[in-house]
Amino acid sequence: MTTATIVEKQPEDVLEPLIYDISVPGRLGVNLPELDVPEADLPDDLLRDDLKLPEVSELQVVRHFLKLSQLNYSIDKGFYPLGSCTMKYNPKLNEDMARLPGFAFQHPLADEAGSQGALALMYQLQNWLAEISGFDGVSLTPAAGAQGEFAGILMIRNYHLDRGDTERTKILVPNSAHGTNPATVTMAGYSVIELPSDDRGDVDLDALRKVCKEQGPQIAGMMITVPSTLGLFDAHILEVIEIVHAAGGLMYMDGANMNALMGQVKPGELGFDVMHYNLHKTFSTPHGGGGPGSGPVGVNEKLKPFLPGPIVDIVEESTEEDEAPLYGFVMPEKSIGRMKAFHGNFGMHVRAYAYIRVYGGEGLRDVSRHAVLNANYIRAHLMDTYKVPYPRYCGHEFVMEGHLEGADDIHALDISKRLMDYGYHPPTNYFPLIVPEALLIEPTETETKEVLDEFIDAMKKIAEEARTNPDLLHNAPHTAPVKRLDEVKAAKDLVLCCAPALPDGGAL
Ligand SMILES: *Cc1c(COP(=O)(O)O)cnc(C)c1O
Secondary structure, rough: OOOOOOOOOOOOOOOOOOOOHOOOOOOOOOOOOOOOOOOOOHHHHOOOOOOOOOOOHHHHHHHHHHHHHHHHOOOOOOOOOOOOOOOOOOOOHHHHOOOOOHHHHHOOOOOOOHOOOOOOHHHHHHHHHHHHHOOOOEOOOOOOOOHHHHHHHHHHHHHHOOOOOOOEEEEEEEOOOOHHHHHHHHHOOEEEEEEOOOOOOOOOHHHHHHEEEEEEEEEEEEEEEOOOOOOOOOOOOHHHHHHHHHOOOEEEEEEOHHHHOOOOOOHHOOOOEEEEOOOOOOOOOOOOOOOOOOOOEEEEEHHHHHOOOEOOOOOOOOOOOOOEEEEEEEEOOOOOOOOOOOOOOOOHHHHHHHHHHHHHHHHHHHHHHHHHHHHHHHHHHHOOEOOOOOOOOOOOOOEEEEOOOEEEOHHHHHHHHHHOOOOOOOOOOOOOOOOOOOOEOOOOOOOOHHHHHHHHHHHHHHHHHHHHHHHHOOOOOOOOOOOOOOOHHHHHHOOOOOOOOOOOOOOO
């Protein structure tokens, strides 16, 4: 938990009053039921006078929080081309399924015999994910993409140690990788060898060969994001895998970008040893706002014994043809252990299961084809207006430069802020790091052609405005609930709780 900070006054351009400001002594928002136990006094030392609660009616509460929720931007409200995050529409059917009482009220300590439906769902999801990516085993337990990465690198580590290979202390990471990749490597106790990209945005094969030749016995493996954060599918991926394998390293694929690949290529068949999935990206479970994610890991036979547990397996085959087998939780033989309490974020498993089941194999193939088509459509239409540093077919996203000739003092950030006035969530800014003024645009497959066309128009108008009226961009956003923020301060000095200042200046 982040410590709550008390602010005396909210920033002046926030439109909503604090709920404390509308509080009137004696006003009630709830009807408490009749007491059905004897009345007793609360111990004095549990009651603190300084812990005031707002006194408001139910309608005031409803309006207050509904208005606050409307200050937020979400995929349900509009186009959200936030590169690398796959902000696709979250079908409401998935929500209905996750709310079925048998799933929603399933207790994590319920015994296996009474949880066969939930276990069957997890078993099926493991198998579908394995099939989609060509792996031999899947564990659903990691709670996010980054935790899946951590699990994957720990498996690689334990694999080497298990063979008595203790000299491998380094992991290769291309400079087009997602930021979590080098962070994971470091957290797992390895050091990072950063690899340069060639002028097409692919891994520089000569640099890779050189480092494998010089440091081969120390290399535990390589982590590579496919398609890369440039939105590009590495044209030499098979050679990359071969070179690293020949040096004795294992290959980790960051599979957060699987939205480009479903039904097109299976990472397991390319030769990758381990990969994580982001259910909250590719498989449409909701994300943002720090909500629960899910980052299952898939592995080939080599790493299967090391999977984090528990995983679901059939513990007793059925004897009758129309009878279900008995499912149970098992810990793989050399498991790296648990990634979190219980069995992963089960609600996310239900949503991803529903998503895969509704689409089916052909449907998922179309998801990826349309995600790639939509990204290329925008790229092709904006290439004459903005600089696209890697002008080749992209995957599910592409990167362009937020810098325009004839508008020298306009930056990617100004373009993003101005996009908010047009009603869009901005793309990802200043990432990947290897492109100056980067704007990473990922439309996803769930948008219509009309939405893409309107967005393209807005981007072209903004380029025009940048030259004719640059201050319009410098001062944007003009229509958002708050003006341009000091982003560093907003991130580092987060105010999570608004409450009146206490007389002694203390905190709640
Ligand atoms: C989102 C993302 C991650 C991290 O996933 P989280 O669920 O946010 O931890 C890792 N790699 C890539 C390429 C991503 O896009």
